[in-house]
Amino acid sequence: MIKFWSSLALLLLSFGAQSQDMRFIKQSIYTLAGPGFGGRGYVANGRDKAARFLHRNFSEMRLNSFYDSGNFYQQYHFSVNTFPNKVELKLGKKYMEPGVDFIVDAGSVGFRTAEKSKMDIINLNKIKDSIQWQKLKSSFRSDKVYQLKHFDTLCNRMNSSHRVMVQQLPAACYLIPQNNKLIWTVATDNIPATVFYVADSSLAKGKKVEVHVQHKFLKKAPSNNVIGYIPGTLVPDSFFVFTAHYDHLGKMGNQAIFPGANDNASGTAFMLALAKYFKENPPKYSIAFIAFSGEEAGLLGSSHYVAHPAFPLSNIKFLVNIDLMGDASDGLTVVNAEEQNNAFELLQKINTAKNYLPKINSRGNAPNSDHYPFTQAKVPAIFIYAMGGKGHYHDVFDRPKELSLNKIPEVFRLLCDFINQKSHQ
Ligand SMILES: [Zn+2]
Known part of the structure; x- marks a missing residue:
């Protein structure tokens, strides 16, 4: 007992x-x-x-x-x-929710759109080879916002990794639509551009865009x-x-x-x-x-x-x-x-x-x-x-x-x- x-x-x-x-x-x-x-x-x-x-x-x-x-x-x-202050993306009349509707590429630099900006929507399926891709890239203007549709398909076609392709984007702001989960990371280097990954379901139909990103390296x-x-x-x-x-x-x-x-x-x-x-x-x-x-x-x-x-x-x-x-x-x-x-x-x-x-x-x-x-x-x-x-x-x-x-x-x-x-x- x-x-x-x-x-x-x-x-x-x-x-x-x-x-x-x-x-x-x-x-x-x-x-x-x-x-x-x-x-x-x-x-x-x-x-x-x-x-x-x-x-x-x-x-x-x-x-x-x-x-x-x-x-x-x-x-x-x-x-x-780092991104200590503003990371804002407005599409049409709607402010996107950071972390839910979009993430910013961890290596991005700052960017601010001029008032009443419109984005260019680019279908990358039309790009057949690296000469066309280089030509398109050289036409990008550093003060503009571009939506890059089918970016991952282009990466495959160019035989290049997503990371390398993003690193090689010239200075400008890019929206890359995503149908996968939005996963963030940390970067120890900057890229020349400001890149957003935007959930497909959150992408508005219109072209009106406002961006304000502040970064600090x-x-x-x-x-x-x-x-x-x-x-x-x-x-x-x-x-x-x-x-x-x-x-x-x-x-x-x-x-x-x-x-x-x-x-x-x-x-x-x-x-x-x-x-x-x-x-x-x-x-x-x-x-x-x-x-x-x-x-x-x-x-x-x-x-x-x-x-x-x-x-x-x-x-x-x-x-x-x-x-x-x-x-x-x-x-x-x-x-x-x-x-x-x-x-x-x-x-x-x-x-x-x-x-x-x-x-x-x-x-x-x-x-x-x-x-x-x-x-x-x-x-x-x-x-x-x-x-x-x-x-x-x-x-x-x-x-x-x-x-x-x-x-x-x-x-x-x-x-x-x-x-x-x-x-x-
Ligand atoms: Zn861990």
């Missing part, structure tokens, strides 16, 4: 810890993806606010710092194109990775490493926020919860926690870190990068699983024994998140992302309330078990 009550107490205790962890994860997601943090990008100090939030959490948890200064920042610099602006660790009780020189990028796309003008709740406030909050857990349950090996910036701009934070590690990369026993951790209803995918087969099999074994998740998928390596620069430096690493949810991605709908956090406690326990078992290998 005593055994029953004590095991019940233990069960309740662990449930208590779980719901506390989940509350902490949820709160952290709401803060990181809240309007105050401006989508953790380059407008309204979003990324700096997020970095300070993480720094404060590391301090409060009393993580150790790798740096003499005692703080958790690793500063580096990169250039980025930030040259070599400072950015921070946030790094802390918990020393191991038995093997302090060898490290498990958890990483998650905290940056997202930020704001496109003063209206549209890309909150990045799933990408990657969720993974960042999850990593913070792991830090909290392991601080309360001291690990045998040391565990480092790295929140990267600059991921959306091209894995810049993790690449910088790999070039300037806080401790030798060869001391990393294993690294787990966490990105997209908002809903694991359908399980988990492990990137670089084929190369890290032992780790993948261990995850499978634990998952089967404990029945945590419906499935764990295996994928080969890909440069799709911050594990990649580490794998290139021969560090044993995987990237895990949760599968499930509504699939908002790089859009204005990736909001905290859209995340179910279904089965995220199970992923949490899976990773704790994984570290525990790997510590005995």
